Amino acid sequence: MRVRLATDPETLSPVSYSNAGALQIINLLFQSLLSADLATNEIKPFLAESMPTIERQDSITLFTYEIREEAEWTNGSPVTAEDVAFTLKVAKAPLLNNEGLKPQLEFIRDIRIDAANPRRFTFVCAGYAPEMELLTGDFFILPAYLFDPENLLQHIQVADLSKEHSKLENDEKLKAFAAKFNSPEYGRDPNLLQGSGGYTLENWENGKNLTLTRKKDWWGNNTSNTQHLTANPQRVSFQVIPDITTALLALKNRQLDVLEGIPAAEFDQLKQQEAFLKDYALHTPDAYEFIYAGINTRSPKFSDKLTRQAIAHLLDAKSVMKASHHNYAKLTAGLIPPSVSEYYHKELAPYSFNIEKAATLLKTAGWSREADGWYKTIHGKREQLSIEAIYRAGSSSHENAAIILQQNAAKLNIPVQVQGMEGSLLASKSKQHEFEIFYRSLSGNPFAFNFKPLLHTGYAGVGGINYTGFGTAESDSILNQISTTVTSKAEMANLLKRLQEIMHEEAAFIPMYYIKERVAIHRRFTNTKVSGLSPNYDVSAFTLKEEE
Incomplete structure (x- = not known):
């Protein structure tokens, strides 16, 4: 089989991978307890013998799994509950490169291993939400014998990682494990990248x-x-x-x-x-992938949402979609796929291209139009409204989006500089908040809608994946509820629709269209x-x- 990859993966670490190409490869090397069968688009047991049994007890929920009796590692040893416990430690511990996975699993507070059956275990989870069933099984299980041959994490209990981490950050064994795990070889070495996959x-x-x-x-x-x-x-x-x-x-x-x-x-x-x-x-x-523009809210020029809304009216998603994808795409007002009708906010209109509306918003935000551009005094300093738009070199859709913004903004005398850059540099600048506007793509699925690591202000620090700094007290509360306490699809729909409204108003993370x-x-x-x-x-x- 010969398959094209657009770029080399930054890493094949099952914990800290960062793009779809890496994920496709990791899926062939490692397995999760549950995963999607692409033949039916249904969630099915992979490492697990069956779907978990679920028991709700007041403020906690118990999810009990049993690993397939046949499942084994490359060396022929069985996959056991101890490997699952080890994986949870890696996903939750401080000092490790696990920022993408940690928030996804924070609701899992402990693991109980069946003393009589080393393949049977129970996750102790905070609260209950319907998608927890998928989330408890949707992470790659790591072989403890390969990743931690010195048993450096053996003395740490999973329950301890759901508490304050200050003591653990000085744990010498954890620091020694982190030095190894965070090294490039843990994402590149064929001798380490051996899971239960085929x-x-x-x-x-x-x-x-x-x-x-x-x-x-x-x-x-x-x-x-x-x-x-x-x-x-x-x-x-x-x-x-x-x-x-x-x-x-x-x-x-x-x-x-x-x-x-x-x-x-x-x-x-x-x-x-x-x-x-x-x-x-x-x-x-119909893909679960959308193109979006991200505006850095930390920049003084873009800290005001009216300014960001003005820019949103210059993105012209319809023209970008037509130039890049012809009829193989669909405009979206939110990050929920329009095809997921129960959660998509169909009453919310996508930002349309509107020069006059953009100008009005800029004036309302305090910008004054002069002969050579737009100006505003911010923190005592006179600033000109200009934009630097970055995107991954080689992506024609992202390049088209940046150029169309540049052309549209020129009609209002707003200078836009566009720059394509290598994927790892774009990722670095995003994580370090060294950007004004970027264009990126994001892939998802129709099974889980926990956007907390992407949108919560708790993940807006340097290195977190809330790159734009989006977030309000209300949106944070919604994201917390979605990840822990939602009990019905109706409640999920209300929360997700309100989240889409807030995102639309804040105009920091701006979905443009989903692609075919x-x-x-x-x-x-x-x-x-x-x-x-x-x-x-x-x-x-x-x-x-x-x-x-």
């Missing part, structure tokens, strides 16, 4: 390719009634091809078996090429499980068609 990392050559090899006698092949547990291709080669034009050429030359993210214009051209269509099938699933994915897959394969869920197909399930 593949091992054979080779990683920066800027060229990552190759995974199927395990011999993988345990997943020996289970019954588990068609979603697959490791069919003998080898999967991820080809690093940053430039989409080069990737398309490789596809047309039959050097790739799968290519996603095909630009709309080129996709339309491929639909007309009979020779190409004899070898490749084209697919357009555009995927080409070679016709020699079947069982491709094309889906709207990222990565829009399941490479582990591919099988060769029988020759006619």
Whole structure:
């Protein structure tokens, strides 16, 4: 199997990965208790024997799992509840690079391991929300024997990590583990990146390719009634091809078996090429991926929401969508997919392109229009309204968005400087808050709506993933409720719709549109499980068609 990767992953750490390409690879190496079967878009047991049993007790909820008897690590040892406990420690402990995972699991307060069955355990969780069932199973389980051979975390209890961390931050064994775990090798070393999945990392050559090899006698092949547990291709080669034009050429030359993210214009051209269509099938699933603009609210120029609303009226999402995706996208007023009708706020109108409205908002925000631009005195200093817009180099949709903003702002005499940059630099600038406006994409799913790490002010510090600094007391309260106390879909719908209203008003994190994915897959394969869920197909399930 030959699959294109747009960029090298920053890391393949199952705890601190940062992009969809890395996630696709990690999914082949490691497993979670539960995951989505792309054939049906349903959550199913993977490492777990079955869905958890749930018992609510006043202010806590108990989720009990049992790991499949067949499940084993690369060395043949069984996956046990101790590995799950170890993973929770890694996800919750201070000093570790776990900022993306920690908030997702903060509601899990403890783990109780069955003394009579080393594969059976119970999560003790604070409160109850319907999506907790998925969240308790939706994280990669790590092999304790590989990640902590010196048992440096053995003396720490999971329950202790739900309390004040000040004492643990001086724990010498934890500090020693953190020094190892935070090192680059824990996200690159093939000897460490060995989970319970059907593949091992054979080779990683920066800027060229990552190759995974199927395990011999993988345990997943020996289970019954588990068609979603697959490791069919003998080898999967991820080809690093940053430039989409080069990737398309490789596809047309039959050097790739799968290519996603095909630009709309080129996709339309491929639909007309009979020779190409004899070898490749084209697919357009509704993806759970949206393009958004992020405005740094910490910048004095953009600290006022009226100023941010004015900029939102200059983004012109409709033109960006048309230029980048033709008809393969849908405008959105919020970060909930419009296809998830029960939670999407359909009464909320997306920001429209409106020069006059933008000018009025700027004047209301205290900006005065002069011959050479807009000016305002902020903290005793005269500031000109100018914008630096950054995006990942090689992303045509993000580049189009930045250029369209530049053109629209010029009509109001607002200078906009646009700059494409390498993905790791963009990520670094986002985390360090060294930006004014950025364009990014975000992938999700229709199962979980815990946006706390993305939007809560508790994660707006340097290194956190609330890059824009968005947040109000009310939005923080809503995010806390969603992650811990929601008891019904109706209550979830009310909270999510109110959150979308606040986000719309604050105009710091501005969703623009959801895309339809555009995927080409070679016709020699079947069982491709094309889906709207990222990565829009399941490479582990591919099988060769029988020759006619």
